Amino acid sequence: MRTPIFLLIWLVIAAAVFGGSLAVGNDYVFFAGYVVMQYVVLGTAWNILGGYCGYVNFGSAAFFALGAYSTVAIYKYTLDADFYPIPIPVLMLVGGAVSGAVGFGMGYLTLRLRGAFFAIATLALAVVLETLVINWDYVGGSRGAYVIRPEEIAPIGNYIRYLFLIMMVLAVGAITIARLIERSRLGYGFATIRDDELAAEASGVPTLRLKLIATTISGALMGMAGAPFPYYISYLQPSSTFGLDYAVNSIAMPLIGGTTSWIGPLIGALLLGTLQQIATVTISSAVNLLIVGCLLVFFVIVAPNGIVGLVRAYLQRKPVDFVGRRRVDTDAPGAVP
Amino acid sequence: MITSFDLLINAMVSGILIGAFYAAVTAGVSLSFGILDIVNIAHPAFIILGSYIAYIFNATFGLDPIVTAILAMPAFYVLGAAIYQVYYVSFEKRGQESLRGLAFFFGIMFITEVSLVLYFGVDYRYVDAPYIGPAWHFAMIDVPFRMLVPFLVSLLLMAVLQLFLTRSFIGRAIMAVAQDQLALRLMGVDPIRIKRIAFGISIATASLAGAFLVIIQPVEPSVGREYIGRVFAICVLGGMGSLPGTFIAAMLIGIVESLTSTFYGPSWAPAVSFGFLLLTLAVRPAGLLGR
Numbered sequence: 001m002r003t004p005i006f007l008l009i010w011l012v013i014a015a016a017v018f019g020g021s022l023a024v025g026n027d028y029v030f031f032a033g034y035v036v037m038q039y040v041v042l043g044t045a046w047n048i049l050g051g052y053c054g055y056v057n058f059g060s061a062a063f064f065a066l067g068a069y070s071t072v073a074i075y076k077y078t079l080d081a082d083f084y085p086i087p088i089p090v091l092m093l094v095g096g097a098v099s100g101a102v103g104f105g106m107g108y109l110t111l112r113l114r115g116a117f118f119a120i121a122t123l124a125l126a127v128v129l130e131t132l133v134i135n136w137d138y139v140g141g142s143r144g145a146y147v148i149r150p151e152e153i154a155p156i157g158n159y160i161r162y163l164f165l166i167m168m169v170l171a172v173g174a175i176t177i178a179r180l181i182e183r184s185r186l187g188y189g190f191a192t193i194r195d196d197e198l199a200a201e202a203s204g205v206p207t208l209r210l211k212l213i214a215t216t217i218s219g220a221l222m223g224m225a226g227a228p229f230p231y232y233i234s235y236l237q238p239s240s241t242f243g244l245d246y247a248v249n250s251i252a253m254p255l256i257g258g259t260t261s262w263i264g265p266l267i268g269a270l271l272l273g274t275l276q277q278i279a280t281v282t283i284s285s286a287v288n289l290l291i292v293g294c295l296l297v298f299f300v301i302v303a304p305n306g307i308v309g310l311v312r313a314y315l316q317r318k319p320v321d322f323v324g325r326r327r328v329d330t331d332a333p334g335a336v337p
Numbered sequence: 338m339i340t341s342f343d344l345l346i347n348a349m350v351s352g353i354l355i356g357a358f359y360a361a362v363t364a365g366v367s368l369s370f371g372i373l374d375i376v377n378i379a380h381p382a383f384i385i386l387g388s389y390i391a392y393i394f395n396a397t398f399g400l401d402p403i404v405t406a407i408l409a410m411p412a413f414y415v416l417g418a419a420i421y422q423v424y425y426v427s428f429e430k431r432g433q434e435s436l437r438g439l440a441f442f443f444g445i446m447f448i449t450e451v452s453l454v455l456y457f458g459v460d461y462r463y464v465d466a467p468y469i470g471p472a473w474h475f476a477m478i479d480v481p482f483r484m485l486v487p488f489l490v491s492l493l494l495m496a497v498l499q500l501f502l503t504r505s506f507i508g509r510a511i512m513a514v515a516q517d518q519l520a521l522r523l524m525g526v527d528p529i530r531i532k533r534i535a536f537g538i539s540i541a542t543a544s545l546a547g548a549f550l551v552i553i554q555p556v557e558p559s560v561g562r563e564y565i566g567r568v569f570a571i572c573v574l575g576g577m578g579s580l581p582g583t584f585i586a587a588m589l590i591g592i593v594e595s596l597t598s599t600f601y602g603p604s605w606a607p608a609v610s611f612g613f614l615l616l617t618l619a620v621r622p623a624g625l626l627g628r
Binding site: 050116244 | 370376378423427428431435436437439440441443444445447448450451452454455559562563565566569570573602604605607608610611612614615618619
């Protein structure tokens, strides 16, 4: 299937979902749907680096929060300067640019080393960015910041519907990008890095450059997902924006869905996101995080290729990638491959 | 000038005291990440678990936290050995440790933390012991006993671990497994068994480190996250798996953090270890005493 057709189909599906949500007539659907769509973007973004290249990013919350806080900073500035409020798509581009730049810098500093260092550095990055935001009074510091959400927007009506629509369009954009990458030279390059970086390097694959492209795209998408968040939540606080739940969700969703193709994170996010919305309402939000943690551990042990892998194995069409293939670990700790 | 000199000396002393504690916290990671190449990011979560166990026994039986921790070490050892077994069978054997193994430890960290939150809530917990409260004063230096006791026991722990690794048969086998598994097998030693033992010991140190933590400061479940960056920064800076290197790096980071929080404010301290980590990775990936 060609990409424009793919995009068109998903836009039609998105329009249908939006129409269906309107028909329900309860605005809670939009509040819940926004979060699920946000996780589709985060999961897909994580998978571009984690699933395609095999580099684990534990700092999804940091990239997400960067997008959110760039929105807060711009919002404060427009208030102070008495400027016309910036439309959300523009804020998303700014958030994406900031997170993408940080992703690039992060990758440049750590990707020349072994993958594990990258994972640890991303974890530490989240802590440090949180420290910076806590000490930055302009965006509210540890007290948090209020962003006043407008009541209505011209053609759509209630603002939350607008936010949901925007996030859904971003989600469609993200899976289209993921699919495009998967089927391009870039995607094959990523796969060689994942399977055997040393061999890829030896065969002339520009691994560092490819990894930098992956961290930048992945970081930018996460930042874009974060940019509308202050308008959604209206009160933004560092400890919840940098919270571990974003990090664990954006890892759990692709791993549960399946990491080798774009559909895995989509399935994982839709399934887990919806489950979490239900569990938050019916049980409690702490329990639903416990469920995610347990599912993550269960899936990585029992079904290493996620739901997609299970389905593929069941259909017997294609042998499951990965299982039984052994990565040769020749590099010494910290060695430059 | 006098007061700032005062502050400087006191910041140095508390940095040295906290540095030894950091060394005890990192010792486990130096074993698992440095020597065995297992990226156990759940280590700080096990430390918090140790803190809570020390807290429970202290609150119900009035037992000393350090004694509790030493008594709990075998249980932590068994837990560690069991986790390694799962890790080995599910990931290392299939060669999937890089992606799924990391996610596995991340999940374990998450489950531990959320379980503690669900059971104990997010209130800060603290322990009672005779050495919490009093302090030594000489000239202008204050040495609180709640820092001094963990300092001394940490020194002991590091010394025992170093002796174990360099003098005993199993300790030497652990060092050897890092270098050449095949050679170890040719000597008639099962490398998996050695790794299991080493990982068990690494988790057992978390019990003691947890007790130190709850003596030094009140603990709540998410405190462990602050230690992830710190612990790995120390481990990398110390040269991955060299215990003397770990000790020096821990002292260094302890002192720099203490100076930062004295002169710039405590809210900046967490950024110090990350700065060190990035600097080390960029400039000298082998660390201070790299092999």
